[in-house]
Amino acid sequence: MRNNIAVMYIILICVLTACSISAKRSKKVISNSVMLLCSSLLIPVIGNFFIIISESEVLSQVGYYLYFIGVDFMIVFLMNFAKVYCRTGEVKHKEPKVLYVLFLIDIIQLLLNIFTNHAFVLEKLEVDEMAYYNFIPYIGLNLHRILVYVVLACIVAIFTVMTVKMPKVYRWRYAVILIAILVVALWQSLYVVARIPVNTSMIGYGVFGICIFYFSLIYRPHRFLDRMLTDIVSDMPEALYVFDPNKKCLWVNEEAMKFSDIDIQEFDLVNERLRNTFGDLSSDKAYKQNRVIGSGSDMRYYNIENRIVKDESDALTGYVFSIRDTTEEQLQMKRDIYNAIHDSLTGLYTYEYLCERIQEKLKNNISEKYCLIFLEINNFKLVNDLFSKSFGDHALKVVAEKIRGMASDNCLYGRLSGVDFGILVPESEFSEKELEKLLSQFVVSDGNFEYHLLVHLGVYKVTEDDGDVQLMFDRAQLALSTIAGEYKTHVAYYNDELRRKLHWDQHISAQLDEAIKERQLCPYLQPIVDTDGKVVGAEALVRWINPVDGFMPPGKFIPVFERNGMIVEVDRYMWRCACEILSEWKKNGTDKFISVNISPKDFFIIDVAAEIISLVKEFDIEPAKLRIEITETVMMNDVEERMEVLSDLRAAGFIVEMDDFGSGYSSLNMLKDMPVDVLKIDMKFLSSTEDEVRAKKIIRNIIRLSNDLDIMSLTEGVETEAQFRMLAEMNCNMFQGYYFAKPMPVADFEEFLKNSS
């Protein structure tokens, strides 16, 4: 029996050595602790081997020391193994330093036994007819055993906790080792309790080491992995088919069964079913392709992939074929793309996308000449307010439809924003005449309501140097701004003249504040005389003495400021200047009035009456000395309100003059209701009339009518003595014109007054 056990120990020693070497070579985290554990197991196994083969007391003694001390090492390294093996996540356990010290003390006290015999002594027995040395334990050995059992119990506890705590699928990892430790511990205990002389429990330790090596480094839970993989694959959204190297179907997942309409037993039908749907797909090569099957609303999109599976030795083991239905994704993608580049109301391109497409088209058709059109619906707010938002939407759709209907394939068009559309059209297909005709009678109807939409087009002719589409649209829009609100003209072109004009507008607008501050703007006075030719007053007319652009008559800047509203700044300044002069005149006894101009825009922006009244108060001048010149256009909007302002001014003592009478929209009929004191008739407005006799008649009648209505008459633009005589004869009350004097600086005017008196 001893020989058999010896042979087993030899085998164990070899296997454990092999395990140690193999563990050392392995690169797993756990490898090192497995290597240490297997190596440490070698010591007690070798010790026991000596004990079993020896007939000499000395060799047995060496064997026992190796055995007991080896067990200490083994327990320490088992602890170390447990620490690494049971580590979960990133948590690192502390080194059990106290235990190391305890085991060191234990080893020392065991070695001291050589001199003290406090741990064990040997007794000679006969086993298998040979001498065998058994040990008799004393206190030292019992302390050693207690230490070993306590630590072993701790390790058992650790593995028990892990076994219970871990999810079911991982539990076996801990359970296997727990069982191994328990078996070994029981086997060992059997010898301790029964005191059987020949201890074979070391075989258990050896096997235990091999088990640990196997389970922690070699074993892979194939069944578990298989099950997990099968579950994953079965639930995959793509249809999966596994074929052997002869293209015979071995397995399909749920999705594939559904897709090919087969049962679990019907794998043989797979090839035929796939061929019916996709044609021949079999190939010995790996590939990926997208397929579209069917047409119209039945169209379906598939991603098809053929993968080749090979084993470690590169031999073909089969094919995995997958089909993924991407129809939903594709349709969604198409919808997303469509929505991103189309306006939701009209279905036309969005601004950004239209610009992109135009850019592309211009680049690819350099030889073709194009017009870029900015289309705007005028006063669309009115449409929404008058009818309803849904009528407004309908109108926009009608416009979009009209554009779509008229545009050829060579055109591009889109909705730029709310009421603005953009169109790129080859110059050869663009007909202004046709468009003017169409837009002059562009009526939208929804069955209930009809409305004449006022649509304007700004046209920019694309040149070769143009690159930025947005800039071109800006220019087309600028062209459009020149006809904003016009009912007769619907098409305007952008040209260099317009650009120069716009540039000029910006140039002078930027300078106005500074000009006012530095008094570059100054009032010129043009005398107004009575029938005797005596100066009774003057009209203040603005001049701009610009340090760069030189002397500027109002015609160069007044229209610009009237458009952008900055006229208010000019007029306020001029009123103040007039008040300053009148205040001076009051002091030096010059009893003349000054007429100031009030732009129609002023009434929109400020409270004209309040401002002027506060000015005369500030300068303490008689209101009648500051005459107010308004034009007929003031009366074109909010008539009641404007009349009230004029009445307020008259009530405050101002004299209100109607400037440029006859040149605008007013009618003689209106005159009787108008709260004005003076009618300024412009000679110029009649000068183009060929029939002089007729012109004279008109003037005569205007003057007569104003006399009847107790309104003073003033004719301006009097250039000749003959004109003066004629007008005087017609009973005109006052006169203004080059015949008497041109507008002049204040100092010159004062000089003129002195001379004329």
Ligand code: C2E
């Ligand atoms: P307006 O108010 O009708 O002023 C009369 C214009 O006729 C003045 O031109 C004056 O110089 C010119 N004029 C006077 N007598 C004759 C004549 O015998 N023959 C000819 N051909 N022209 C004569 P001006 O100073 O160039 O002003 C032009 C327009 O600018 C003014 O027309 C007025 O509408 C506007 N304006 C001038 N100053 C101001 C201002 O301070 N505020 C506002 N809002 N507009 C102003």
Ligand code: CA
């Ligand atoms: Ca005037």
Ligand code: CA
């Ligand atoms: Ca005038």
